[in-house]
Amino acid sequence: MVSTSRLSVAVLAVAGCVAIAGSQVQWDTAAIEAETMQHFQALLRFDTSSPPGNEIRAVEYLEQVLKREGIPYQVFAKDPQRPNLVARIKGNGKKRPILVMGHTDVVTVDATKWTFPPFAATRDGGYVYGRGTLDDKDSVTAGLMLMLILKRTGVPLDRDVIFMAEAGEEGAPEFGAQFMIDNHLSAIDAEYCFAEGGGIVRTGGKVTQANVGTTEKEPRPIELIARGPAGHGSVPSKNNAVNRLSAALARIAEWVPPLQxxxxxxxxxxxxxxxxxxxxxxxxxxxxxxxxxxxxxxxxxxxxxQPQHWSMLHTSLVPTIIDGGYRYNVIPSEAKAVVDVRLHPEEDQKTFLDRVRAVVNDPSIEVRWWRDPYRPAGASRLNTEAYSVLQNQLKAHYDATVLPMMGTGATDMAQVRSKGIQCYGIGPAVDSEDAGKGFGAHSDQERILESELHRFVRLQHDVVLELARAR
Ligand SMILES: [Zn+2]
Incomplete structure (x- = not known):
């Protein structure tokens, strides 16, 4: 492979930084990278697309690796096919634990659209292709490698380091993060956590910024239901439910919620x-x-x-589903729309629906929440030890300026933050050009740069070690 020599130089340069920071850890680059790739490919080859998930396939693999290594772990499941695994390396308890998370489920695929099969973990041209390469088996692999390296090096720790491989992040946290905080919080309770929801941006092959996820918007879709008399399609009606719904959606599209x-x-x-x-x-x-x-x-x-940036500053309302009518010559008595609402963390949720109703300005249209809240709003502080360690380490590994970021999407950090744990979203470097070419997370040809996977494994290890190493 052409990139090998460049890769090892980069990693050695980083290793130098770590030695200056005072770590005694010997980092055998070649061996660690080979092992990382082996676990990464193994995990990618399990089809854990959700629904149905079947995260048990990944969990059984992790169990076998941890068992071989003598690392204690527990498995917690609401549904036996969708378990969560929690492993722990003990420290002396002077400080509260650190939790590292990665979700084992992935979104579904349309296999016909993929050049390389979605669950083959094909290596090509310095990339690994497959569903989950960016979201989120990179994090699962980095978490596993962290546990293996901490166990083998035996560095004394001032706090426990916990690794959770959770199920159901892709829209079913009731099996994963929500289930864990509701029923097994003591198994994962920590001062800090690290999870997906941030990452390094490269443009033109150069690192431009390092995003650390510190808060995120809350997904809370709403439903609009227009009702009117059914009738013959040949006779116009002022109360046509489809017309009323369309007008309501047009008014929502015109509305600009306040900047926050x-x-x-x-x-x-x-x-x-x-x-x-x-x-x-x-x-x-x-x-x-x-x-x-x-x-x-x-x-x-x-x-x-830059609509992504606009969305960081406003509650957004994006219509995504319209449903009404069943044949061309029947005026339906009901038409419905779902609007994907992403509430700004500062949004006043109690008054929000009333404000939407005022915008719709048609009392015959029902406006209601489409689902219960499932990703609580919350934010992590910027003045913590974890955040400053992240700033130092991201500078050392990537020479990047750190930006605290609000995710417009949602992650399991929302659940964990709701318990007072300071969570920071991190991730490997991704080329900003990649998403537009169809190589991004959730796309039909998800891929990761091998060199950046390895750099991320090292980054996460160094961040955790700096925070946890016995002083
Ligand atoms: Zn994810």
Whole structure:
């Protein structure tokens, strides 16, 4: 492979950084990378797409590896096919534990769209291809390698290090994170946790920024139901449910919910403004301006050009499902739409539905929550030891500026944060160009750079060791 020599140079350079930090750990790069790849490919080859999940396939593999190594673990399951595994390396208990998480389920695939089969873990041109390469068997593998390395090196620790491989992250946390915090919190309770929900951005092959997930929006879809008299399609009706629903959705599309900021987004846009071209930097500064005359045009520009950034600053409402009628010449008595609402963490949830109803401005349309809350809102602090260790280590490994980030999507960190655990989203470096080419997470050709998987394994190890090593 062409990239091998470059890879080993990069890793050796990083190893130097760690030695300066005072770690005694000998890092056998070749052996660790070979073992990482072996576990990574093994995990990718289990089809754990959810639904139905069948995460037991991955858990049985992890059990066998941990057992061989003499690392204690427990398995907790609401559904025996969808278990969660928790392993622990003991420290002296001076400090509270660190929890490292990775979810074993993946989203479903349309196998006909894949160049390389989705569960073959094909290595090609410096990449590994397969469902779960970015989301989230990279984290599962990094968590497993962390446990193996900590056990083998036997470095004395001031705190326990816990690894959880949880089920059901992809839309079914009732089997995974929610089940664990409701029923087995003591098995995973910690001061800090690290999980997916952040990562390094590369552009043109160069690292440009390191995102650390510190908060995220709360998914809370709503449903609109329009009702009216059924009738013959040949006779127009002012009360046609389809017309009423369409008008309501059009009014929602026009509505701009208020701009909201918090500790994470202020730090994010301020830092980002130091990294980009002056005209864009001005928009990032403007959007934080308390004067709406300044912030509103900047927000409008974001909506047009950087909708991801707009979404970090607003509750978003995106219609995703429309359902009404069953034949062309029958006016249906009911038409429904689902709107994917991502509530800003600062959103006033008690009044939100009433505000949507006011926007819809049609009392005949019912507006209600489509599902119960399942990802509680929360944020992790930026003034913690864990956050500053992340800043140091990301600088050492990637020479990257760290940005605290609000995820517009949702992760299991929401559950864990709701118990007061300070959670930080981290992940391997991904090329910003990759998603547009169809290689991103959840895409039809998910892939990861091998070199970046290995760099991430090392990063996570060094972060945890710096926080946990006995002083
Ligand atoms: Zn994920």
């Amino acid at each position: 900021i918090n500790e994470t987004t202020v730090a994010y846009f301020r830092t980002l403004s130091t990294l980009v071209a002056p005209d864009v930097a001005q928009r990032y500064r403007d959007v934080l301006n308390p004067d709406p005359k300044v912030s509103a045009p900047a927000a409008e520009w974001l909506l047009e050009h």
